[in-house]
Every structure is written in C-alpha cells, then in structure tokens.
Amino acid sequence: MGTEKRERQKEGRQQRLAAEQANLRRNQRRRRLVAAVLVSVVVFGALVLISQTGGEDETDTAAEATTTTMPEPDPGTTTPAAPAAFVYGTGECPPAEKPAEPVLEFDQAPPLCIDPAASYRAVFTTSAGEITVDLDTETTPGTANNFAFLARNGYYDGTQIHRSDPSIDIIQGGSPHTQSASDPGPGYTITDEGTTDRNYEAGDLVMARSQGVNSAGAQFFFVAGPAASALDSQGTYVTFGEVTAGLDVVQQILASHQADPNSQLGGAPDPAVTVESVEIIEQ
Numbered sequence: 001m002g003t004e005k006r007e008r009q010k011e012g013r014q015q016r017l018a019a020e021q022a023n024l025r026r027n028q029r030r031r032r033l034v035a036a037v038l039v040s041v042v043v044f045g046a047l048v049l050i051s052q053t054g055g056e057d058e059t060d061t062a063a064e065a066t067t068t069t070m071p072e073p074d075p076g077t078t079t080p081a082a083p084a085a086f087v088y089g090t091g092e093c094p095p096a097e098k099p100a101e102p103v104l105e106f107d108q109a110p111p112l113c114i115d116p117a118a119s120y121r122a123v124f125t126t127s128a129g130e131i132t133v134d135l136d137t138e139t140t141p142g143t144a145n146n147f148a149f150l151a152r153n154g155y156y157d158g159t160q161i162h163r164s165d166p167s168i169d170i171i172q173g174g175s176p177h178t179q180s181a182s183d184p185g186p187g188y189t190i191t192d193e194g195t196t197d198r199n200y201e202a203g204d205l206v207m208a209r210s211q212g213v214n215s216a217g218a219q220f221f222f223v224a225g226p227a228a229s230a231l232d233s234q235g236t237y238v239t240f241g242e243v244t245a246g247l248d249v250v251q252q253i254l255a256s257h258q259a260d261p262n263s264q265l266g267g268a269p270d271p272a273v274t275v276e277s278v279e280i281i282e283q
Contacts, residue, residue: 089110089188098153098154107188112142118137120148121133122205122280124278129246140238162175168231169226173219181265199229199232203222204228224251
C-alpha cells in the first residue's frame with residue numbers, strides 16, 4: 001500500500017515539474033518575441049533617422065522611408081555584395097584656391113580630382129572646436145574625391161550641424177541650402193562605394209543618404225559612440241574617413257543635443273554649431 005502511495009506522489013511531482021517546465025518555456029518564448037520586436041523597432045528607427053529627406057532636384061533620388069524591417073544576416077552563409085563601380089563625372093575640378101563665394105549647385109558628379117595614391121586630410125573648423133579627418137582614398141576614392149571636390153568649392157563653409165541623435169550616436173551636417181535634412185543637395189548623387197559589410201565605430205565620417213541606394217550627395221555624419229552599431233546591418237552608409245583629432249569635439253556636440261518632439265530625426269545641438277570651413281590638405 002505504501003508503495004502505491006509513493007508512486008502516486010512521484011507521479012504528482014513529475015506532473016508538477018512538467019507543468020513548471022512548460023510554463024517556463026512559454027515565458028521564454030514571450031521574452032524572445034518581445035526582444036525581437038524591440039530589435040526590429042531599433043533597426044527601423046535607425047533607417048528612418050539617419051536618412052536625409054528628399055530634395056526637389058530630379059537627380060536626387062531621395063524617397064520617404066518605409067516600414068520594412070531588415071532581417072539579420074546569417075554570418076555563416078551571407079556573402080557581402082561585390083563593390084559597385086564608382087561613376088565619375090566629366091566636368092571641371094575646383095581651382096587651387098577656394099572661390100570667393102561657395103559653389104552650391106552642379107550639373108553632374110565631379111570628375112576624379114584627387115590622386116587616389118596620395119593621402120588627404122580634411123580639417124573642419126567649427127564653432128565648437130576643430131575636427132581633423134584622414135580621408136580614405138584607398139577603400140573609397142570616389143567618395144573621398146566627392147567630399148574634397150565639394151569642400152574645395154566652399155560648399156560646406158558656413159553650414160550648420162543641423163542634426164544630433166544620441167539614440168544612434170551621430171551628428172549630421174552638409175546642408176547649405178536649407179540647414180536641414182531636407183536640403184536638395186548639390187544637384188547629383190553618387191555611387192554607394194565599397195562593400196555592404198560595415199561596422200560603424202566612433203570617429204567614422206560617413207555619407208548620409210535617402211532611403212534609396214546610390215542616393216548620397218553631400219550630407220555627412222560623424223559617429224560619436226557605440227550606439228551607431230544599430231546601423232551595421234543597413235550596409236550602404238559609406239564610411240570615407242576617420243577622425244584623427246577632435247573626437248572629443250564630436251562627442252561634445254552630441255552631448256549638447258536638444259530633442260525636438262516634432263521631428264523624427266532626433267533634434268539638434270544647442271547652442272547651434274556652425275562649420276565655419278572645411279579645408280582639404282594633401283599630405
């Protein structure tokens with residue numbers, strides 16, 4: 001009789017254990033579902049926030065962001081896309097000395113004006129301090145050439161850092177027409193250069209773009225911290241330079257962020273930060 005009682009007790013314990021394990025599995029599934037939803041929201045938010053909005057020029061292929069969530073690539077099976085061939089224009093290179101007035105509009109993308117075998121430095125003199133960047137002429141010669149072309153035409157002089165966003169650790173500028181993300185750009189767009197396999201780190205200088213591919217023109221952003229890794233899976237924000245001095249200035253500008261509840265782009269530095277000049281120095 002005692003044996004039967006012990007058997008019943010044993011069966012009861014096993015049933016309770018099974019019920020507890022089933023409940024634990026249900027809770028784990030719920031937590032994974034919530035985590036997946038949060039990751040999707042972060043990725044989509046990054047897509048919308050970092051994109052520059054469209055201008056009026058027909059050659060600027062900017063478009064409104066969609067609600068598409070990008071799947072996480074499988075590192076064991078995904079092969080990065082082959083780099084696209086960069087398309088240069090056939091116009092004139094800028095003069096050795098900057099023009100008296102900045103040139104803001106162009107008929108086409110610039111020709112190759114730098115020597116890809118040489119080294120170039122961009123010096124940003126801003127109202128918050130100086131930022132020095134080594135341009136990557138080895139990996140992204142076309143993008144570095146585009147930035148140097150615009151800088152030597154005075155395109156960035158007197159512009160504002162019109163956006164800051166601590167959620168993805170970036171500050172953004174390069175909009176002389178409107179001093180905002182809605183700037184129409186220089187009148188052309190450039191090729192998304194290099195691999196789509198990217199990892200964004202503090203100190204990166206990166207081209208901003210609209211939602212479409214090959215839609216960058218002039219706007220850029222600095223990465224100030226690790227939260228920009230949320231953009232890693234997006235793949236077509238082209239990094240073309242690295243801060244070698246003044247990262248503290250970039251981080252200081254981001255720290256002055258003032259949120260704008262009416263904007264999906266985060267906000268802007270307060271007080272406003274002006275890029276007084278950008279000088280390109282061949283080394």
